[in-house]
Amino acid sequence: xxxxxxxxxxxxxxxxxxxxxxxxxxxxxxxxxxxxxxxxxxxxxxxxxxxxxxxxxxxxxxxxxxxxxxxxxxxxxxxxxxxxxxxxxxxxxxxxxxxxxxxxxxxxxxxxxxxxxxxxxxxxxxxxxxxxxxxxxxxxxxxxxxxxxxxxxxxxxxxxxxxxxxxxxxxxxxxxxxxxxxxxxxxxxxxxxxxxxxxxxxxxxxxxxxxxxxxxxxxxxxxxxxxxxxxxxxxxxxxxxxxxxxxxxxxxxxxxxxxxxxxxxxxxxxxxxxxxxxxxxxxxxxxxxxxxxxxxxxxxxxxxxxxxxxxxxxxxxxxxxxxxxxxxxxxxxxxxxxxxxxxxxxxxxxxxxxxxxxxxxxxxxxxxxxxxxxxxxxxxxxxxxxxxxxxxxxxxxxxxxxxxxxxxxxxxxxxxxxxxxxxxxxxxxxxxxxxxxxxxxxxxxxxxxxxxxxxxxxxxxxxxxxxxxxxxxxxxxxxxxxxxxxxxxxxxxxxxxxxxxxxxxxxxxxxxxxxxxxxxxxxxxxxxxxxxxxxxxxxxxxxxxxxxxxxxxxxxxxxxxxxxxxxxxxxxxxxxxxxxxxxxxxxxxxxxxxxxxxxxxxxxxxxxxxxxxxxxxxxxxxxxxxxxxxxxxxxxxxxxxxxxxxxxxxxxxxxxxxxxxxxxxxxxxxxxxxxxxxxxxxxxxxxxxxxxxxxxxxxxxxxxxxxxxxxxxxxxxxxxxxxxxxxxxxxxx
Amino acid sequence: xxxxxxxxxxxxxxxxxxxxxxxxxxxxxxxxxxxxxxxxxxxxxxxxxxxxxxxxxxxx
Numbered sequence: 192x193x194x195x196x197x198x199x200x201x202x203x204x205x206x207x208x209x210x211x212x213x214x215x216x217x218x219x220x221x222x223x224x225x226x227x228x229x230x231x232x233x234x235x236x237x238x239x240x241x242x243x244x245x246x247x248x249x250x251x252x253x254x255x256x257x258x259x260x261x262x263x264x265x266x267x268x269x270x271x272x273x274x275x276x277x278x279x280x281x282x283x284x285x286x287x288x289x290x291x292x293x294x295x296x297x298x299x300x301x302x303x304x305x306x307x308x309x310x311x312x313x314x315x316x317x318x319x320x321x322x323x324x325x326x327x328x329x330x331x332x333x334x335x336x337x338x339x340x341x342x343x344x345x346x347x348x349x350x351x352x353x354x355x356x357x358x359x360x361x362x363x364x365x366x367x368x369x370x371x372x373x374x375x376x377x378x379x380x381x382x383x384x385x386x387x388x389x390x391x392x393x394x395x396x397x398x399x400x401x402x403x404x405x406x407x408x409x410x411x412x413x414x415x416x417x418x419x420x421x422x423x424x425x426x427x428x429x430x431x432x433x434x435x436x437x438x439x440x441x442x443x444x445x446x447x448x449x450x451x452x453x454x455x456x457x458x459x460x461x462x463x464x465x466x467x468x469x470x471x472x473x474x475x476x477x478x479x480x481x482x483x484x485x486x487x488x489x490x491x492x493x494x495x496x497x498x499x500x501x502x503x504x505x506x507x508x509x510x511x512x513x514x515x516x517x518x519x520x521x522x523x524x525x526x527x528x529x530x531x532x533x534x535x536x537x538x539x540x541x542x543x544x545x546x547x548x549x550x551x552x553x554x555x556x557x558x559x560x561x562x563x564x565x566x567x568x569x570x571x572x573x574x575x576x577x578x579x580x581x582x583x584x585x586x587x588x589x590x591x592x593x594x595x596x597x598x599x600x601x602x603x604x605x606x607x608x609x610x611x612x613x614x615x616x617x618x619x620x621x622x623x624x625x626x627x628x629x630x631x632x633x634x635x636x637x638x639x640x641x642x643x644x645x646x647x648x649x650x651x652x653x654x655x656x657x658x659x660x661x662x663x664x665x666x667x668x669x670x671x672x673x674x675x676x677x678x679x680x681x682x683x684x685x686x687x688x689x690x691x692x693x694x695x696x697x698x699x700x701x702x703x704x705x706x707x708x709x710x711x712x713x714x715x716x717x718x719x720x721x722x723x724x725x726x727x728x729x730x731x732x733x734x735x736x737x738x739x740x741x742x743x744x745x746x747x748x749x750x751x752x753x754x755x756x757x758x759x760x761x762x763x764x765x766x767x768x769x770x771x772x773x774x775x776x777x778x779x780x781x782x783x784x785x786x787x788x789x790x791x792x793x794x795x796x797x798x799x800x801x802x803x804x805x806x807x808x809x810x811x812x813x814x815x816x817x818x819x820x821x822x823x824x825x826x827x828x829x830x831x832x833x834x835x836x837x838x839x840x841x842x843x844x845x846x847x848x849x850x851x852x853x854x855x856x857x858x859x860x861x862x863x864x865x866x867x868x869x870x871x872x873x874x875x876x877x878x879x880x881x882x883x884x885x886x887x888x889x890x891x892x893x894x895x896x897x898x899x900x901x902x903x904x905x906x907x908x909x910x911x912x913x914x915x916x917x918x919x920x921x922x923x924x
Numbered sequence: 925x926x927x928x929x930x931x932x933x934x935x936x937x938x939x940x941x942x943x944x945x946x947x948x949x950x951x952x953x954x955x956x957x958x959x960x961x962x963x964x965x966x967x968x969x970x971x972x973x974x975x976x977x978x979x980x981x982x983x984x
Contacts, residue, residue: 347954347957347960347964348954360938361938364934364937364938388926391928392931418966424965428961428962431962436942440939440942443935443938443939459928
């Protein structure tokens with residue numbers, strides 16, 4: 192104990208992340224409850240565009256994942272990492288930039304998603320300028336973390352730190368790869384990948400966002416806070432190491448299990464399934480390691496709300512990671528996918544695993560940095576029970592409703608007909624379950640509000656310690672005698688130099704490979720599949736802006752129950768011009784891939800204005816603003832250009848003709864509506880420059896190309912010039 | 925569909941990063957001692973007084 196060094200822990204940053212966690216958490220939960228109520232009463236809050244289901248749903252998921260869980264991760268890291276490394280964070284300035292940058296990103300999400308600016312890619316909905324900001328802030332966090340680790344005073348990197356490192360590395364790669372997109376305007380972009388490719392990249396990202404944003408950082412948190420709260424070492428440190436390395440090696444491959452029975456090649460589906468099944472071993476290893484830490488200390492769990500939340504969190508983690516591999520088995524997936532079962536599955540994880548660990552942290556850290564005791568243990572217990580019962584009331588109805596609905600989709604009569612040919616029957620059946628879910632969500636929010644009050648009172652009664660003093664000995668590194676520049680040292684190590692060179696080459700290779708791979712794959716495999724017309728692009732972009740893909744899939748799986756209900760199953764070659772893919776992940780409404788030509792235009796007019804007029808009892812929201820809002824013609828040339836750059840074969844110079852084509856096609860649709868007595872609805876004149884016309888054009892185009900007998904470009908003014916410029920493969924039918 | 929090769933590439937890169945970290949961790953002695961790190965995390969040798977010092981369950 193000779194040469195002790197004194198240093199400070201920055202509790203101010205920790206405190207700020209804690210407050211942000213609570214505030215964004217409450218907002219995220221309330222938005223979630225709002226959309227839950229909208230599934231019971233579609234007219235709840237009226238039909239305001241910014242508050243419609245399709246626009247609020249991504250706001251809810253982003254708020255809970257990146258604002259609530261995200262801030263909670265940083266809260267845990269900024270508290271535990273310096274203490275584990277026996278040093279202060281490397282740069283206070285970077286901590287500050289990280290905190291405010293992250294909050295600014297969240298605010299920009301709040302300012303874009305409800306206004307219809309989204310990419311439609313689940314959990315990656317934010318548009319390209321925000322994507323770039325996320326990358327920068329994430330790297331700043333990574334630099335701060337890694338530099339802190341570099342100058343630690345503790346030689347051993349405790350297992351929690353390993354989880355933090357894995358989180359940083361993998362999320363960076365996932366986010367960057369999934370965000371390759373071509374900007375068309377300031378807030379509109381198209382992914383460079385199309386169709387099947389886009390789906391694969393998205394679910395590689397989506398799955399690993401769950402893995403490396405909602406799992407590994409929280410496992411790190413678990414490995415720090417359970418031992419601290421229980422005041423006993425982790426059950427097996429050896430197991431925690433095995434757990435870590437096996438988990439991160441396996442997780443990254445499991446993404447394709449989100450695409451079972453889709454147009455993804457079978458071998459990729461099989462790969463995803465195998466790795467997903469293997470995941471159960473490391474997941475349960477970690478879960479048991481956490482719970483077994485408490486053997487002999489369960490008396491403490493009875494008293495300490497921190498441990499209660501940790502225990503219920505880890506238990507939920509065990510349940511969810513059992514379900515995950517099971518849901519990856521093709522036959523189980525065939526029942527659960529697209530149903531509410533998955534919503535229950537993710538909320539089991541989100542409410543109890545992420546929520547439980549987050550509240551445990553808040554109850555653990557707050558009294559410590561405020562140098563006081565928890566204001567009320569009793570209130571914390573009340574919170575615990577509200578949270579647990581809330582989750583139970585949420586999750587069980589969703590499981591029940593999901594399986595009910597899925598079985599109804601698949602039920603045939605003895606004559607071989609669909610038992611429930613009307614999709615709506617399968618929705619109205621589970622509305623009581625939606626109501627119970629809303630009850631669960633309400634309970635959870637009440638609990639969180641009580642918890643916030645308790646934490647506020649705790650802070651008020653304590654005195655905040657912004658800089659906490661600690662002291663430790665520096666690491667004595669025997670090799671630190673002579674100092675050389677890093678490059679000089681590297682030159683003396685040919686093997687390492689080669690490895691690094693290889694990495695640099697790989698990066699260059701990837702940058703070149705991306706466009707190459709994409710151009711090649713854009714050769715259509717189905718000759719009759721053509722690019723969208725300008726009006727259909729506008730309709731598709733409105734579809735994306737309104738978040739229709741949150742409720743409607745565009746992927747008919749090769750099951751008899753689906754081909755019977757929707758028509759010919761979806762083929763990979765049909766999606767080659769789909770930037771982004773819109774297969775959806777949940778069916779609250781029916782699949783739309785073969786909706787083209789199924790109903791007359793006038794049906795769509797009535798359906799969009801008031802869904803219950805065509806489908807009594809429907810819980811789809813109405814879209815009256817599509818009848819009064821103008822479509823965006825000005826940016827059509829930019830969008831044509833952007834789509835051409837990612838491989839859609841629009842002829843050079845077509846952007847100049849595009850608006851004329853758009854107007855001509857819109858005029859045709861409007862005229863035929865007027866001829867059929869739909870010149871107006873509810874006193875609103877239907878004119879050719881309104882959004883409804885574009886959405887009709889898109890709907891009527893969906894899934895018809897494969898028939899090979901319709902050419903949507905035929906009646907457009909520039910069809911001759913387009914014909915001359917399309918490549919021969921697209922030309923002949 | 926060719927994008928799958930790219931994703932395999934990226935997955936491999938991430939896996940290789942972790943493999944390199946693993947090899948480094950083993951070589952630098954991170955895992956030589958698989959017991960004391962789990963104990964050391966419990967000790968805060970800071971001078972500030974803590975209100976919840978509960979040592980009676982420590983079983984070492």
